[in-house]
Amino acid sequence: MNDETHNSKRTASTDVRIVHPSATRTEMTWIVMPGDCNALDTVFGGQVCSWIDVCAAVAAQRFCNCNVVTAGMDGLVFKAPIRRGMVAVLQAQVNWAGRTSMEVGVRVEEEDPFTGKRVHTSAAYLTFVAVDTDRKPCPVPQLRPHSEIEIRRHREAQQRRQTRLAHRERIRAGRNTP
Ligand SMILES: CC(C)(COP(=O)(O)OP(=O)(O)OC[C@H]1O[C@@H](n2cnc3c(N)ncnc32)[C@H](O)[C@@H]1OP(=O)(O)O)[C@@H](O)C(=O)NCCC(=O)NCCS
Numbered sequence: 001m002n003d004e005t006h007n008s009k010r011t012a013s014t015d016v017r018i019v020h021p022s023a024t025r026t027e028m029t030w031i032v033m034p035g036d037c038n039a040l041d042t043v044f045g046g047q048v049c050s051w052i053d054v055c056a057a058v059a060a061q062r063f064c065n066c067n068v069v070t071a072g073m074d075g076l077v078f079k080a081p082i083r084r085g086m087v088a089v090l091q092a093q094v095n096w097a098g099r100t101s102m103e104v105g106v107r108v109e110e111e112d113p114f115t116g117k118r119v120h121t122s123a124a125y126l127t128f129v130a131v132d133t134d135r136k137p138c139p140v141p142q143l144r145p146h147s148e149i150e151i152r153r154h155r156e157a158q159q160r161r162q163t164r165l166a167h168r169e170r171i172r173a174g175r176n177t178p
Pocket residue numbers: 068069070071072097098099100101102127129131135136137164
């Protein structure tokens with residue numbers, strides 16, 4: 001598969017790789033087993049978080065083709081439970097990328113294997129940082145949103161990043177105040 005068919009190319013002048021969000025799309029499925037569940041026979045929240053982290057990390061690595069570490073997870077919502085015997089379906093895609101960090105959005109659904117009916121159960125946004133062999137942050141490719149929905153996600157991810165950084169700064173400033 002060449003770079004173009006993989007939705008990724010290098011610019012001639014800068015040698016910066018350009019990647020479309022669709023090239024990072026990742027789907028993960030899992031049949032819900034008793035060991036995944038709480039006392040109510042629905043998936044334990046920590047298990048959902050773990051699936052989200054793995055699915056998002058694969059999308060992030062598809063984007064930057066190097067090691068990534070999870071810097072944060074926010075916007076996590078549990079809208080509905082996923083029941084034992086159902087299929088958990090996770091979909092992830094890179095929404096935004098900065099110099100060394102990127103935001104990945106994940107949507108989780110419950111799929112009924114007998115009817116195919118899907119229910120939206122959870123969602124989250126994760127920040128990953130690309131790291132080199134010394135585990136130091138390293139530059140990522142350029143993300144080029146294409147479709148209307150990718151452009152909207154990119155814009156909203158940028159707003160969330162500004163909110164995260166501003167929040168961090170406010171907390172730091174508050175601690176430095178005598
Ligand atoms: C994530 C980590 C590499 C960042 O290191 P750092 O020295 O703070 O790096 P920098 O300050 O240069 O920040 C690197 C980038 O990450 C972003 N970033 C760092 N922490 C962040 C956070 N909590 N939320 C959002 N963005 C964050 C910065 O804005 C910067 O983005 P940019 O380069 O796109 O502008 C470091 O904190 C780390 O190793 N954390 C532990 C990760 C881990 O163990 N995860 C769990 C297992 S994978």
